[in-house]
Each structure stands twice: as structure tokens, then as C-alpha cells.
Amino acid sequence: MELVFYTTEKCHLCELAEELMVQTPMDPPIPVDVVDIAQSPALVERYGTRIPVLQRTDTQQELDWPFTQAELMAFLGSMH
8 A cells, every 4th residue: 555645846835744744653654645736738638737636546535735744644543
């Protein structure tokens, strides 16, 4: 099971979300696949106004920014 982090360059909100994820204790660590939406018109259409977005690969569930550390932990909670 992994997470997909939809982001793009020069996205201040994406940087905030990434910082929050780094500060969130994950034991064991969860692999995160970083996807730049600018590489795909379909991804820009789907996520352009929503990024940063985290997606679980096991359930396809998505967590849109803004989210708190508590919301992130709840999102990840059923993974452990």
C-alpha cells in the first residue's frame, strides 16, 4: 500500500502539505509516490484546483488540502 501525492512545481500549499506529511509520525513509513500534475492534461483537469491531494492506492480514497495532522492521521489510520 502506498500514497500518491498530487502536486506541481511552485505550489506553496503543496509545500505546506509536504512539510506536514514529513512531520507526521508514520510507523512503519508509508511510501509516497509524488506525481506532478503538469505532466498530464487529464491530471491538470482533475486536480488543478484541488492540489495538493493525497490518494491511497489501496482504497483510492483522497484527502484534499487543507488538512490537519489529525485529519491526515485519521486518513492513514485504517492503513495500519
